[in-house]
Amino acid sequence: MKLYRTTGGNYVEDGGRYYQVPESSWDVLVAHENLQAYLASVVQTGKPAVDFPSARIEAPIGSQEVWAAGVTYYRSRSARMAEAKDAGAGDFYDRVYTAKRPELFFKATPSRVVRPGGSVRIRCDAKWSVPEPELTVLINQRGQILGYTIGNDMSSRDIEGENPLYLPQAKVYDGSCALGPCVLLSSEPLPATTPIRLEIERDGANAFNNSTTLAELKRPIPELVEYLFRETSFPSGAFLMTGTGIVPPDEFTLAVGDRVRITIDPIGALENTVAQGR
Numbered sequence: 001m002k003l004y005r006t007t008g009g010n011y012v013e014d015g016g017r018y019y020q021v022p023e024s025s026w027d028v029l030v031a032h033e034n035l036q037a038y039l040a041s042v043v044q045t046g047k048p049a050v051d052f053p054s055a056r057i058e059a060p061i062g063s064q065e066v067w068a069a070g071v072t073y074y075r076s077r078s079a080r081m082a083e084a085k086d087a088g089a090g091d092f093y094d095r096v097y098t099a100k101r102p103e104l105f106f107k108a109t110p111s112r113v114v115r116p117g118g119s120v121r122i123r124c125d126a127k128w129s130v131p132e133p134e135l136t137v138l139i140n141q142r143g144q145i146l147g148y149t150i151g152n153d154m155s156s157r158d159i160e161g162e163n164p165l166y167l168p169q170a171k172v173y174d175g176s177c178a179l180g181p182c183v184l185l186s187s188e189p190l191p192a193t194t195p196i197r198l199e200i201e202r203d204g205a206n207a208f209n210n211s212t213t214l215a216e217l218k219r220p221i222p223e224l225v226e227y228l229f230r231e232t233s234f235p236s237g238a239f240l241m242t243g244t245g246i247v248p249p250d251e252f253t254l255a256v257g258d259r260v261r262i263t264i265d266p267i268g269a270l271e272n273t274v275a276q277g278r
């Protein structure tokens with residue numbers, strides 16, 4: 001089952017059919033005692049909706065904070081070691097890759113999260129910007145994994161590379177995060193063979209594409225969630241992005257108008273255009 005938040009309310013999809021959920025509040029759904037069982041009952045007792053296609057799909061978020069894990073893939077470790085070398089900080093990334101404690105950082109408030117089809121932003125003071133395609137987990141207020149969505153952790157590599165203490169500026173700004181198109185409901189881990197694909201299109205032509213799989217993710221997702229919830233409470237639940245395993249080559253930077261598509265097959269595809277300025 002997949003859960004969608006739309007301009008016309010919340011919908012659950014099952015077997016290609018969409019059912020409207022009586023609750024219009026995303027936060028109320030996330031807080032449900034047993035969300036999966038509840039939505040299964042909505043499917044069983046409800047009538048398929050006819051109006052879903054006319055509703056605009058919104059980011060599947062209410063008042064949840066968005067957090068992110070970093071350097072959870074070898075590719076991310078290596079790219080960041082290289083970009084921070086001149087700052088004498090390359091070693092930090094190797095150390096966090098092998099450390100027991102993961103890197104977790106605050107990524108976005110809901111107002112900075114972009115919907116599927118909306119515009120993610122690059123900073124006007126950044127010269128080197130990339131998307132980061134990340135499997136993203138929705139967790140309820142009790143620390144239970146409810147399901148998975150697709151996330152884009154937009155990043156300014158030159159700002160982060162200049163000094164790791166600039167990480168919040170490289171990562172947290174308006175339009176720096178996209179989520180969607182839905183939440184695939186499952187408390188079980190996705191198979192290690194699950195592919196994550198990134199495609200970037202410029203002027204109608206392919207500018208970059210690559211893929212990885214969850215087998216490359218170094219840390220178990222429940223362990224990342226446990227660290228996040230260890231000393232911090234999330235009364236409305238939280239999203240946790242699990243890190244990127246795809247980094248475009250160093251000469252690549254995003255440009256205004258680029259189209260970024262991230263595909264994680266069991267969930268779907270998250271597509272956004274790139275913008276700058278207000």
Ligand code: DO4
Nearest residue numbers: 069070071072076243244
């Ligand atoms: O250490 C900085 C951020 C890392 C990150 O966002 C990632 O690995 O995905």
Ligand code: MG
Nearest residue numbers: 132153243244
């Ligand atoms: Mg990232």
